[in-house]
Amino acid sequence: QVQLVESGGGLVEAGGSLRLSCAASGHTFSMYDMGWFRQAPGKEREFVAGIRWTLGTIRSADSVRGRFTIFRDVAKNTVFLQMSSLRPEDTAIYFCAASLARTAVITIRSEDYDHWGQGTQVTVSS
Numbered sequence: 001q002v003q004l005v006e007s008g009g010g011l012v013e014a015g016g017s018l019r020l021s022c023a024a025s026g027h028t029f030s031m032y033d034m035g036w037f038r039q040a041p042g043k044e045r046e047f048v049a050g051i052r053w054t055l056g057t058i059r060s061a062d063s064v065r066g067r068f069t070i071f072r073d074v075a076k077n078t079v080f081l082q083m084s085s086l087r088p089e090d091t092a093i094y095f096c097a098a099s100l101a102r103t104a105v106i107t108i109r110s111e112d113y114d115h116w117g118q119g120t121q122v123t124v125s126s
Contacts, residue, residue, distance in 0.1 A: 001026045001027075002024070002025070002026045002027045002098060002114075002115040003024070003025045003026045003115075004022055004023070004024055004096045004097070004098060004115055004116065004117035005022070005023045005025075005117055005118070006020060006021065006022050006094065006095070006096045006117045006118065006119060006120040007020070007021050007023075007120060008020040008021050008120060009094060009120030009121045009122045010121075010122070010123070011123045011124075011125065012086055012122075012123070012124055012125070013124070013125050014086060014087055014088055014124055014125065014126050015085060015086065016086050016124070017082070017083060017084045017085075017086065018083045018086065018122060019080055019081070019082050019083070020036070020080065020081040020083065020094055020096075020120060020122070021078055021079075021080055022034065022036075022078060022079040022080070022081075022096030022117060023076075023077065023078050024077045024078065024079065024096075024098065025077060027098075029053045029077065029098065030053055030054050031053070031054070031100055031101055032053050032098045032099060032100060032101060033050050033051065033052050033053070033098070033099045033100075033101045033106045033107065034050065034051050034053060034070075034072065034079045034096065034097070034098055034099075035047065035048075035049070035050035035051075035096070035097045035098075035099065035106070035107075035108075035113060036048040036049050036050070036070060036079075036081045036094060036095070036096060036097075037094070037095045037097060037110055037113075038090075038092035038093065038094045038095070038122075039092055039093050039095070039119075040089075040091060040092040040093075043092075045095070045110050046061065047061055047108035047109075047110070048060070048061055048064055048068065048081065048094070049061065049064065049068055049069075049070040049081060050070065050106040050107070050108070051070045051071065051072055051079060051106070052101055052106055053072065053074075053101075054101075056071075056072065057106070058070050058071075058106070059105065059106040059108065061108075064083075064090075067083065067084050067085045067086075068081060068082065068083045068084070069081070069082040069084075070082075079096060081094070083122070086122075086124045087124060088124045088125065088126045089124075090122065090124050091122060091123050091124050092121075092122060093119040093120065093121050093122075094119060094120050094121075094122050095116055095117055095118075095119045096116070096117040097110070097113035097114075097115060097116045097117070098113060098114060098115040099112050099113040099114055100114060
């Protein structure tokens with residue numbers, strides 16, 4: 001059974017940085033895309049960044065490109081989201097998710113992701 005456990009959220013001032021971690025277990029993830037999504041109060045869940053486990057190719061949302069970086073540690077089965085230059089509008093619950101890599105490019109659709117973590121809160125104060 002796939003388990004995804006996020007950590008690293010917290011309260012940070014605007015302009016600051018945080019690193020989120022997602023520890024994955026219960027499966028071999030070589031055929032998976034791993035994604036980070038976020039959901040702010042009253043808003044829909046949105047794609048932030050994704051990484052294809054085998055090749056390490058990445059895809060990120062326009063709103064975070066140049067500020068957030070996704071990467072993985074294959075030996076530790078862990079995916080990270082390094083967030084810099086944080087803004088108040090980045091405040092949300094951040095979720096880690098896993099999807100079988102069914103398409104040529106990393107999917108940004110939440111409905112394509114099969115497994116989800118419980119989420120970690122990120123709050124950016126102005």
